[in-house]
Amino acid sequence: MSVDFAISVQGLTKDFRVGLAGHKLRAVDNLSLNIPRGQVYGLLGPNGCGKSTTLKIILGLVPATAGKVSILGFASATSEARRRTGFLPEAPYFHKFLTGRELVSYYARLSGVAEVDLTSAVEAALELTAMTEAGGRTIGTYSKGMLQRIGLAQAIVHQPELVILDEPTAGVDPVGAAAIGKMILAMRAQGKTVVLCSHLLGQVEQVCDRVAIMDKGKLVLEGRVDEVLARRDRQVITATDLTAPAWAAAEAALLANGAKDVSISHPRRSLEELFRELVKGSRDA
């Protein structure tokens, strides 16, 4: 059980039995991962690649077929590990009759927050997730983005060292997704480790320090984001107000100095950036 890592997964395998004959379906295949403390870690992969199963095993919600998992040095599924962990499941659902504040208080109590610290812990979690004002409304009246934010509030109310977020931006508009991205960065600034499962690769790229990519239950790539994305065999030169003759001269100079596959293009902003720029100031609160 390594205490150096927030999560340590060694040789994890999970088989499900399907059908009447009980055929074996391998969801996670001999996965080994070490997630460092204090970083934002992206766990990526296509649907059905075993990400959610891995998260559930880490949280002790599903037993592993083989392998070992530890959280902050404690065996996963123990209350010591869970007390230090916060979890936001994909598309969270909460009791609609409770107000946001009541819900966060409920989960705070389940997480062992003492009664004397309860109000301050709940208000701090609501503030970080920008839900202070909406905290008095019943959850049945919340939009999808607000549900995600209140889900995030319940995940962090007990000040966990590790926060696991499964698709926190699913169904949320880009403005809301950006706000959640900022919250993730704020958690990292507080020294927490965040494990992020998401299909929004642009956001993962922005907020994650490291990523792991899974496919068919196996780990196919793991490393620092800047390392795995960098293409060491390509260079980019960016310039403004470049005239056609100037470009021709520059291209000739580059070719003369041994450069190959020289091309010119206009840099593009991402659709997400354009969208956020156009709808600036609008958010669901």
Add this chain to the structure above:
Amino acid sequence: MRNLVKQSLRRTAWIARITFLEAIRQRFFAFLILLSAALVVSSVSFRFLDFGHGELKFVADFGFGGIFFFGSILTLVMTAQLFFAEIENRTALTLLAKPVSRWEFLAGKFTGVWAVLGIFIFTLTFILGLVMWGRHQELVALAEAAGRVPPDLSVSGVASYALLQWLRLGVITAMVLAVSSVARSFLFAIVVGAMAVLAGQLQWIAQEALLKDKDLGMMQQSFLWLITRVIPNLQQFNIGDALALDVASVANGAVWAASVSGCIYILVLLVLAGLGFRRREI
């Protein structure tokens, strides 16, 4: 150690509280409590079917029967529904990712549902008690005027009935939780739970056969013995009319014996539910 137990009880109490609040808001609960109350109140309207002591017995049987029947349906559906709602809506994911053990989750669910059933039973028994007491006063006046022996009505007997029925519904709740802990669907839990309740109601037949039939073979005896040990005897709680109208006919200690066995059944069934739920994939 003491602190750990305190924290565990606190978590269980909070899960029970939320379960209670969720259950009490269900339209199904409101519908059944209103329907049962209407049935209990209307029992007096059928008094032309019998007179004197028999009439009061009819009112008691009618009312107790309604509480018994609708209470059983409410317990079956509500317990399975509240359990599967947590799994299907995936609130169990968030809940069990907290430092909440599966035992605490089940104990909380049980306590929340049982508290709602307590409201159902005690409200309806109170209404039935009022109906019976009112009619009893009239019958006593009529009997005195006619120089006949007035019928008996024991208020404490009605209260004992309420407690026994609450225990009986507690046993059914624990039974349905035990089935739900391993069931994959709500429908399966309801069907198997209903069969288990029916078997519990008929268990006394096996008990009678085991006690009275001396010509049974070894295999038959073993089979009946097993049935009487494995299936809870739910019939032992149905002594409402005797408790209310003819306390003398109830054997000494029968209420205590039924109460103790009810508590043991609940405990054993909850342990079985916990064992079934322990390794369930959420």
